[in-house]
Amino acid sequence: MLQNKMALKKSLLGVLLCIFAAGLIFAQAAGATSSSSSDLTKRFLQKADDQYSAMQYEDAFKTINAALKLSEKDEIPGNVYLLATQIYTKLLEKMTKTKDYTYYNDVIMNLQTYPKINDDPKIQKFIRMVQQQQADAKDAARDAKNREMMQDISAKQQAQQQEMVENLTASTQESNKKMLETFSDKMNESTESIVSRMNESNSTLIQGVTDTMTTTLDTMDKRSNKTIWIIAIGAGVIFVIVFILVFLGIRASARSSAIQAEQLDSTLKLIAGMQQTNNQLLLGGVTDFGGMGLKSAGSSRWGVDALPAPEMTEDEKAELKQLVIDCEKLGSEIDAVTKRKNNSKNVSELVYKLAMQLGLNQNSSMIYFAAAMVYDAGFLAVPEELLEAESLTDEQRLQLREHVNKFEQYLGFVPRKYWEIFEEAALYHHENTDGSGYKGLMGADIPQIARLIHVAESYNSLISRRNYKQIMDKETAIQELESKPNLYDIDVVKVLDAIV
Numbered sequence: 001m002l003q004n005k006m007a008l009k010k011s012l013l014g015v016l017l018c019i020f021a022a023g024l025i026f027a028q029a030a031g032a033t034s035s036s037s038s039d040l041t042k043r044f045l046q047k048a049d050d051q052y053s054a055m056q057y058e059d060a061f062k063t064i065n066a067a068l069k070l071s072e073k074d075e076i077p078g079n080v081y082l083l084a085t086q087i088y089t090k091l092l093e094k095m096t097k098t099k100d101y102t103y104y105n106d107v108i109m110n111l112q113t114y115p116k117i118n119d120d121p122k123i124q125k126f127i128r129m130v131q132q133q134q135a136d137a138k139d140a141a142r143d144a145k146n147r148e149m150m151q152d153i154s155a156k157q158q159a160q161q162q163e164m165v166e167n168l169t170a171s172t173q174e175s176n177k178k179m180l181e182t183f184s185d186k187m188n189e190s191t192e193s194i195v196s197r198m199n200e201s202n203s204t205l206i207q208g209v210t211d212t213m214t215t216t217l218d219t220m221d222k223r224s225n226k227t228i229w230i231i232a233i234g235a236g237v238i239f240v241i242v243f244i245l246v247f248l249g250i251r252a253s254a255r256s257s258a259i260q261a262e263q264l265d266s267t268l269k270l271i272a273g274m275q276q277t278n279n280q281l282l283l284g285g286v287t288d289f290g291g292m293g294l295k296s297a298g299s300s301r302w303g304v305d306a307l308p309a310p311e312m313t314e315d316e317k318a319e320l321k322q323l324v325i326d327c328e329k330l331g332s333e334i335d336a337v338t339k340r341k342n343n344s345k346n347v348s349e350l351v352y353k354l355a356m357q358l359g360l361n362q363n364s365s366m367i368y369f370a371a372a373m374v375y376d377a378g379f380l381a382v383p384e385e386l387l388e389a390e391s392l393t394d395e396q397r398l399q400l401r402e403h404v405n406k407f408e409q410y411l412g413f414v415p416r417k418y419w420e421i422f423e424e425a426a427l428y429h430h431e432n433t434d435g436s437g438y439k440g441l442m443g444a445d446i447p448q449i450a451r452l453i454h455v456a457e458s459y460n461s462l463i464s465r466r467n468y469k470q471i472m473d474k475e476t477a478i479q480e481l482e483s484k485p486n487l488y489d490i491d492v493v494k495v496l497d498a499i500v
Contacts, residue, residue, distance in 0.1 A: 057091040092126035326413045331373035348372035350456035357495050371425040377410040378403035429453040434486040451489040
């Protein structure tokens with residue numbers, strides 16, 4: 001019995017010793033694992049810092065993510081968060097410059113996992129910039145596709161209209177030819193009829209004189225010499241009268257022929273005028289871009305440029321196409337700085353439609369379209385903090401108004417022949433009809449392009465304000481513009497109401 005108790009105590013003691021040994025081994029293993037994890041985190045941190053210093057931001061991004069992942073089970077050290085924030089910031093900044101968004105989705109996913117990094121204001125700023133760039137890229141791609149479609153449609157329409165012009169020209173020429181032949185035949189018949197009647201009349205008259213003279217000569221044998229002289233004188237008088245009558249008949253015939261010739265000439269001119277008018281009506285609809293000698297300042301006579309513009313050379317077409325491309329690019333930069341998404345695109349499209357509806361020709365309307373994309377180029381010279389300020393002092397407002405005078409350095413790509421339009425758009429788009437604008441111009445003294453932009457920009461602002469409670473529908477926005485004739489050209493507002 002005693003031996004059994006002793007054996008039991010030894011067994012229990014052995015079990016306790018085994019448990020203690022196992023716990024000691026586990027603690028050592030856990031300490032080794034923790035020490036190993038900490039060392040690995042430090043190595044990742046050092047490597048990421050070296051890559052960051054060498055501006056290898058993509059590699060540094062991968063390495064710091066490994067450090068974050070390794071230490072996320074425990075509390076992530078502050079130095080890891082600090083370096084991760086710096087690396088994420090530089091990587092996002094690089095994306096905004098290179099437009100390479102390969103790692104953008106990875107960045108967004110990791111920011112959701114590690115909200116401490118996401119709280120940094122710089123990171124938020126660059127994320128907004130990347131999102132804006134991506135949205136602009138999508139808009140640009142859509143616009144390019146739309147332009148390509150419009151060009152294809154325009155080319156087909158031009159081909160159809162050219163075919164119509166050729167067919168109508170051929171038909172008109174054939175009709176004119178038949179008309180001229182018919183007119184000529186009738187004139188010939190008329191002339192022949194007149195000459196024939198004149199000949200018959202003259203023949204009858206001469207025959208009568210001859211018969212009279214014959215009769216007189218027969219009688220002369222029976223009468224005295226005195227009677228003969230009287231008859232001879234009488235016959236002479238009759239002959240003179242006949243001669244005069246024949247002369248007058250020939251002159252009347254010549255005059256009739258001259259009148260008919262004048263009528264023929266008038267008819268030919270009328271036919272030519274009809275043909276030219278038809279050609280102008282048809283060709284006017286397919287006139288391509290080409291704006292030479294444009295001038296809008298001080299003109300209130302809408303439609304003075306409505307006649308078809310002269311045909312452009314291939315070099316001029318290429319020049320205008322490149323101008324529109326450059327204006328679109330600069331307009332996107334202006335929108336990014338002013339935080340007005342698609343403002344340049346929306347305003348320029350409205351200005352183009354207004355110009356066409358008001359009677360300007362295609363060339364003038366296209367130059368107005370290009371100028372309306374970059375009228376606010378001066379904002380690129382305004383400090384960013386001034387544009388982002390929620391409230392402005394009087395001094396800051398005056399400084400902001402100076403943007404209308406700071407456009408020249410950004411419009412160096414504009415050809416000299418179009419410069420005046422772009423200058424008027426930039427300088428005077430804040431002018432009011434009552435003279436209360438930035439430069440003090442009034443009514444018709446305000447250039448056409450500036451009046452169109454003023455209406456289009458204000459309308460676009462009313463229907464797309466940032467505060468949804470202030471956004472107006474189209475009808476209300478038009479009513480708002482119409483209620484302020486002291487600010488806007490009401491004729492332009494009425495046309496805007498008709499097209500939106």
